[in-house]
Amino acid sequence: MSEKKLSEQLLYSPKHGYDRLSDAERAEMEAYCRDYKTFLDRGKTERLCVDYCIELAAARGFVEYVPNMELKAGDKVYCNNRGKGIMLAVIGRESLAKGANIGAAHTDAPRLDLKPRPLYEDAEMAYFKTHHYGGIRKYHWVTVPLELHGVVTCADGSEIELHIGDKPTDPQFIINDLLPHLGREQAKKPLGEAIPSESLNILVGSIPVTDEEEKHRFKLGVMQYLHETYGMVEEDFISAELEAVPAYTARDVGFDRSFIAAYGHDDRVCAYAELAALFALEMPQRTAVCIFADKEEIGSEGVSGMQSQAFDKFMSELCHTQGVSLYECYAHSFCISADVTAAYDPNFAEVYDKRNAAMVNYGVGLCKYTGAGGKSGASDASAEVVGKLRKLLNDDGVHWQMAELGKTDMGGGGTVAKFMAQRNIDVIDAGVPVLSMHAPCETVAKLDCYMTYRCMKSVFEKA
Ligand code: MN
Ligand code: MN
Numbered sequence: 001m002s003e004k005k006l007s008e009q010l011l012y013s014p015k016h017g018y019d020r021l022s023d024a025e026r027a028e029m030e031a032y033c034r035d036y037k038t039f040l041d042r043g044k045t046e047r048l049c050v051d052y053c054i055e056l057a058a059a060r061g062f063v064e065y066v067p068n069m070e071l072k073a074g075d076k077v078y079c080n081n082r083g084k085g086i087m088l089a090v091i092g093r094e095s096l097a098k099g100a101n102i103g104a105a106h107t108d109a110p111r112l113d114l115k116p117r118p119l120y121e122d123a124e125m126a127y128f129k130t131h132h133y134g135g136i137r138k139y140h141w142v143t144v145p146l147e148l149h150g151v152v153t154c155a156d157g158s159e160i161e162l163h164i165g166d167k168p169t170d171p172q173f174i175i176n177d178l179l180p181h182l183g184r185e186q187a188k189k190p191l192g193e194a195i196p197s198e199s200l201n202i203l204v205g206s207i208p209v210t211d212e213e214e215k216h217r218f219k220l221g222v223m224q225y226l227h228e229t230y231g232m233v234e235e236d237f238i239s240a241e242l243e244a245v246p247a248y249t250a251r252d253v254g255f256d257r258s259f260i261a262a263y264g265h266d267d268r269v270c271a272y273a274e275l276a277a278l279f280a281l282e283m284p285q286r287t288a289v290c291i292f293a294d295k296e297e298i299g300s301e302g303v304s305g306m307q308s309q310a311f312d313k314f315m316s317e318l319c320h321t322q323g324v325s326l327y328e329c330y331a332h333s334f335c336i337s338a339d340v341t342a343a344y345d346p347n348f349a350e351v352y353d354k355r356n357a358a359m360v361n362y363g364v365g366l367c368k369y370t371g372a373g374g375k376s377g378a379s380d381a382s383a384e385v386v387g388k389l390r391k392l393l394n395d396d397g398v399h400w401q402m403a404e405l406g407k408t409d410m411g412g413g414g415t416v417a418k419f420m421a422q423r424n425i426d427v428i429d430a431g432v433p434v435l436s437m438h439a440p441c442e443t444v445a446k447l448d449c450y451m452t453y454r455c456m457k458s459v460f461e462k463a
Contacts, residue, residue, distance in 0.1 A: 057088055078087050081304050103277070117234075118237055133297060148244055154236050250262035264442070271290075292448075306416035306420070315329065337416050
């Protein structure tokens with residue numbers, strides 16, 4: 001055997017995605033990414049994601065699950081968890097005693113929430129105080145156009161939905177930064193300290209009410225607008241969830257349009273991959289389940305997070321219709337924790353182990369473990385679980401790569417994987433490599449988005 005042949009046979013040398021992609025795959029990838037961009041634009045918050053998922057699911061024959069509903073193979077149901085998380089299932093031909101194929105992603109993203117008492121005035125301008133949600137780099141959020149979304153529960157219990165800034169005629173909002181001319185001292189500070197979180201105050205107005213004797217003329221001007229438009233009074237902010245998110249839509253990036261830049265790829269890029277794969281199923285062998293959890297960015301806490309029993313309730317009800325124990329189902333299930341990973345960025349090469357980093361355009365990134373400081377906080381998938389997925393993807397010609405989140409001891413991160421493992425479900429992380437993850441505008445490669453969809457499709461059909 002020649003040494004060239006020996007090398008081909010023995011050494012692992014992944015191929016660039018575009019050297020493997022067929023014309024048919026490329027066309028399917030472009031169509032898929034067009035729909036994904038719409039998903040991003042319609043789903044700027046976890047609540048909007050749920051709304052849009054329901055709209056898409058209903059158009060494909062999914063119905064809302066009601067307890068004790070009779071279910072047969074091929075039936076499609078969804079369960080809305082308080083408007084902030086959603087679970088969807090396509091019932092399989094096999095009993096749930098043999099397990100389900102599960103995709104778990106999250107649709108919350110780092111952002112700026114309004115504080116319970118956000119509105120104040122200073123120097124004849126009105127502002128909203130914010131409390132950041134999730135891991136953000138504060139300096140990213142100044143001088144970025146913002147829009148506001150959320151709900152307000154009023155004193156009488158009625159609810160107002162608020163969406164300002166996403167329509168072309170809407171005003172938008174902004175957080176201002178110091179001009180370089182006066183930034184000499186600020187520029188000497190470490191990045192993490194230059195923009196303190198309490199300075200992330202959103203500019204919301206500057207026209208006072210006419211009464212010059214009024215003490216809070218500028219604040220009152222804003223409150224007057226909110227009252228006339230939405231019927232709100234200031235106390236209503238206390239029972240509100242209002243989120244400020246970047247006010248731009250998803251766009252192709254590069255002369256060759258190979259990337260998509262947008263807010264919220266983490267983790268809507270994997271949620272959409274799951275959703276599209278679920279929609280492609282007719283009557284799978286095993287029941288296929290998607291969960292889009294909320295609160296992943298703050299530790300998967302809360303009733304809408306992956307640690308909540310909302311998922312167990314839904315699954316146990318599905319099991320109940322077949323007289324199957326939930327524990328039995330979990331023990332035989334297979335889960336992809338579909339979440340993004342860091343893409344190797346040559347501008348910051350020092351934080352990556354290049355041999356073990358995910359590269360753009362090499363396909364879905366499988367993470368055996370996440371965590372920090374020696375895998376702490378990771379569920380660490382077994383060789384058997386990694387092997388099962390590797391074989392499945394190779395058999396189906398899905399482009400995949402192994403991914404570690406940066407060099408050891410450089411930092412780290414987590415996903416919902418460990419909360420599925422706690423349920424006795426075999427789980428592995430897989431998702432799209434992202435450039436500038438958690439920034440107001442993140443970048444992904446279309447090929448990797450498409451291959452994550454193909455990965456989920458293989459799992460739902462064959463795992
Ligand atoms: Mn994530
Ligand atoms: Mn994240």
